[in-house]
Amino acid sequence: MKIPKNQLKNTTKNLILLSLFLLLIVLTAISWLGDLSLDAIPADSWLGRTYIDLSFGASGGFELRSGEIPAAYPVECAVWDDASLRGAQYNEVAVKSFLSDYGQTVASALAGVRRLEEGSETDFRAALSDAALYLRYDSVLPLSLLTNWMGGTLSVSDDPAVTALLLTRSGELWLRGDGAALWTGTTGQKLADVQFRAQAFSGYACRFAALSGTPYDGAAVHPETLLFDDTLSLPTLTSTAAQFDTESAASLQQLLQAFGYEPHVRNYDDGDSGKRVFVESQSTLRVGEDGTVVFRANTVEGGLEAYLESELGGEQPLAFQIDYARRLLDTAAQAFSSDASFYFVYAEDDRTSGVTRLLFRYAVGGVPVMDADGVMAVIEFRDNMFVSAALNLRSFTQGEVTAGLLPSGQAASAAVGETRGLHVGYFVREDGAYAARRYYLIDGKES
Amino acid sequence: MQWSRVKSILIVILLVANGFLAFNIAGKYVSRYYRETETAHNMTVILTARGIEPGRALTLPEAHSLPVLQIDRSRPDEDTFSTGLLGEDAERTETPDGAVTYTGAAGSLTWSGGGSVAGAVTPVGYKRPSGARAMEEAVQKLLSDAGVTNPVELAADETASMVTAGFQTAGVPVFNRKLTFGFSDTRVTLTGWWTFGVPYTTRSGVYAACEASDAVFTLISRETVGRIDRLEEGFLLTENGGGRVQMTPGWRIETDIGCFFVDSLKKSSMAIENY
Numbered sequence: 001m002k003i004p005k006n007q008l009k010n011t012t013k014n015l016i017l018l019s020l021f022l023l024l025i026v027l028t029a030i031s032w033l034g035d036l037s038l039d040a041i042p043a044d045s046w047l048g049r050t051y052i053d054l055s056f057g058a059s060g061g062f063e064l065r066s067g068e069i070p071a072a073y074p075v076e077c078a079v080w081d082d083a084s085l086r087g088a089q090y091n092e093v094a095v096k097s098f099l100s101d102y103g104q105t106v107a108s109a110l111a112g113v114r115r116l117e118e119g120s121e122t123d124f125r126a127a128l129s130d131a132a133l134y135l136r137y138d139s140v141l142p143l144s145l146l147t148n149w150m151g152g153t154l155s156v157s158d159d160p161a162v163t164a165l166l167l168t169r170s171g172e173l174w175l176r177g178d179g180a181a182l183w184t185g186t187t188g189q190k191l192a193d194v195q196f197r198a199q200a201f202s203g204y205a206c207r208f209a210a211l212s213g214t215p216y217d218g219a220a221v222h223p224e225t226l227l228f229d230d231t232l233s234l235p236t237l238t239s240t241a242a243q244f245d246t247e248s249a250a251s252l253q254q255l256l257q258a259f260g261y262e263p264h265v266r267n268y269d270d271g272d273s274g275k276r277v278f279v280e281s282q283s284t285l286r287v288g289e290d291g292t293v294v295f296r297a298n299t300v301e302g303g304l305e306a307y308l309e310s311e312l313g314g315e316q317p318l319a320f321q322i323d324y325a326r327r328l329l330d331t332a333a334q335a336f337s338s339d340a341s342f343y344f345v346y347a348e349d350d351r352t353s354g355v356t357r358l359l360f361r362y363a364v365g366g367v368p369v370m371d372a373d374g375v376m377a378v379i380e381f382r383d384n385m386f387v388s389a390a391l392n393l394r395s396f397t398q399g400e401v402t403a404g405l406l407p408s409g410q411a412a413s414a415a416v417g418e419t420r421g422l423h424v425g426y427f428v429r430e431d432g433a434y435a436a437r438r439y440y441l442i443d444g445k446e447s
Numbered sequence: 448m449q450w451s452r453v454k455s456i457l458i459v460i461l462l463v464a465n466g467f468l469a470f471n472i473a474g475k476y477v478s479r480y481y482r483e484t485e486t487a488h489n490m491t492v493i494l495t496a497r498g499i500e501p502g503r504a505l506t507l508p509e510a511h512s513l514p515v516l517q518i519d520r521s522r523p524d525e526d527t528f529s530t531g532l533l534g535e536d537a538e539r540t541e542t543p544d545g546a547v548t549y550t551g552a553a554g555s556l557t558w559s560g561g562g563s564v565a566g567a568v569t570p571v572g573y574k575r576p577s578g579a580r581a582m583e584e585a586v587q588k589l590l591s592d593a594g595v596t597n598p599v600e601l602a603a604d605e606t607a608s609m610v611t612a613g614f615q616t617a618g619v620p621v622f623n624r625k626l627t628f629g630f631s632d633t634r635v636t637l638t639g640w641w642t643f644g645v646p647y648t649t650r651s652g653v654y655a656a657c658e659a660s661d662a663v664f665t666l667i668s669r670e671t672v673g674r675i676d677r678l679e680e681g682f683l684l685t686e687n688g689g690g691r692v693q694m695t696p697g698w699r700i701e702t703d704i705g706c707f708f709v710d711s712l713k714k715s716s717m718a719i720e721n722y
Contacts, residue, residue, distance in 0.1 A: 013451070014454070017454060020458060027468035031468055062514065062646040062648060069649055327653075
């Protein structure tokens with residue numbers, strides 16, 4: 001059968017149109033995607049994930065974690081191991097290993113909480129005997145921030161500042177605030193069903209003070225205080241101010257870079273203070289030979305933009321401010337060598353000036369450095385602008401001499417009077433070296 | 448009749464649009480080619496002017512963007528690895544600095560706090576392999592026993608009776624995340640830095656643009672180099688100031704005075720072993 005000429009012409013035009021249209025899509029995609037880079041795509045969007053998979057390969061590559069890098073790690077952790085509790089305290093490696101194993105479980109449990117209410121000490125003591133996972137920080141952290149660091153998202157509107165959390169095998173969550181405050185909620189998942197690999201976790205046998213019987217019955221420590229049979233031995237520390245050759249050293253360039261200053265920015269020696277002052281149009285950076293570094297923006301506009309207001313969405317600005325400060329201090333810390341890391345301790349809002357102040361402290365091997373020299377930085381934000389910072393850059397070196405600490409059981413039973421937390425920290429001695437010892441904390445104050 | 452005309456007009460419009468896009472894309476590639484050629488030429492001129500000889504095999508690889516990755520120690524994976532080589536009954540001891548030693552009838556392995564490993568094992572029925580292929584097969588078997596499932600790149604040194612195993616991340620090598628197996632008559636020694644955790648980045652992770660020419664300029668501005676032989680893009684495993692283990696993207700540059708790593712983010716250079 002002969003196809004009419006008009007119909008043939010029409011079909012041909014249709015085919016050409018279709019081909020050209022498909023070609024247009026392909027060429028547009030090549031033209032657009034060819035200019036894309038990971039700087040231009042939000043990494044956690046579906047497009048970002050697809051781009052990462054296509055660029056680097058899903059296998060043998062790397063993960064994109066939904067949580068941010070924590071600015072503080074727990075100092076104590078414990079997991080239920082069928083018949084007993086295994087835990088670790090003030091051990092950086094063990095704690096990170098614990099988070100690697102159970103962080104996702106904690107994140108998932110926290111994300112499952114729908115309502116929080118105030119809890120009583122009596123109920124909390126009863127819950128301790130059903131403990132599945134326990135974590136304690138030496139910082140006061142908003143629960144939303146802690147959940148985010150674990151890789152989850154908090155769904156309750158309440159966002160209490162907490163220092164410890166307990167997940168029970170029956171699915172309860174208990175939170176300890178700064179001091180005596182307690183909150184509780186239901187996670188919606190029973191951890192009794194979770195296969196805890198406590199045998200792989202390198203912790204030690206431990207128990208809660210409230211469940212330890214005589215002589216701890218009357219001890220004035222929080223009931224969740226972990227008691228270990230093993231004695232903690234920690235090395236002594238020496239501390240020196242971070243030295244910057246203010247003329248040409250690479251370490252100084254690293255420091256300038258952290259604050260967004262060009263290496264050859266205008267600078268002069270301040271004769272009175274003995275500091276080198278670097279001057280930008282609306283801010284100054286003072287670097288002293290004693291390791292002090294002070295950044296001040298003369299105006300809000302002279303500060304550095306920590307995040308875009310549009311990035312916030314429904315999230316609290318504190319998480320963005322802490323993450324910016326962590327990255328800044330990470331860069332500054334790389335300017336000199338030290339055995340110390342740093343961690344976020346707390347944030348305070350100055351309502352009169354509208355400034356949010358963050359405090360970071362040094363830690364060595366997971367043990368906080370106390371006293372004034374232990375404070376690494378106080379950083380201030382006004383909304384999304386980083387406007388001020390006072391850094392105390394010190395290099396801590398671990399010595400070969402280790403000293404045993406008072407066993408946790410003895411320290412707990414020696415506590416009388418007001419209920420308190422039992423902590424470990426490095427304190428300066430008369431000879432200038434730092435030695436670790438146990439101390440009590442009552443309502444945020446050292447005792 | 449009207450539809451036919453509309454289709455003809457649409458065809459013309461699409462032809463023009465596609466032609467424009469094709470011209471645009473071709474222009475980009477041609478201009479990139481010329482830019483790369485010009486950069487390579489300029490670099491040769493600059494190197495020559497500074498008395499630096501470009502090695503015969505020196506080429507400037509294409510620029511990439513690579514993430515700065517974090518990596519944590521995974522104790523369960525270390526446990527699996529050690530018991531896989533030493534047997535389930537291997538005894539485990541830990542020191543306060545985080546070092547863990549596994550001791551079994553087949554030997555012992557020690558993981559230090561930073562993730563480096565050292566030890567010696569004598570597998571059941573061990574017989575010293577001879578030849579590169581036999582050594583590589585022996586390492587494949589050991590890694591398989593240890594539960595390593597990632598694709599591994601093996602490099603055998605027959606003279607030294609050693610095989611080095613490494614694997615890629617994000618499509619490029621990690622220069623110092625390697626295990627070296629040394630074969631003697633009675634045992635296999637094992638050394639290296641092999642943190643087992645999966646590398647990761649986060650939502651606000653930093654990405655570094657890895658430009659080969661930038662890396663060369665960074666190096667020659669800091670080191671007195673006489674000849675540059677080779678550039679390779681990859682990661683270096685480092686313990687950074689925050690106490691974390693980080694995988695830093697950059698370039699390994701082989702020169703006449705040694706091997707250097709140039710950090711693409713910080714634009715700094717450091718001498719490294721020729722891994």
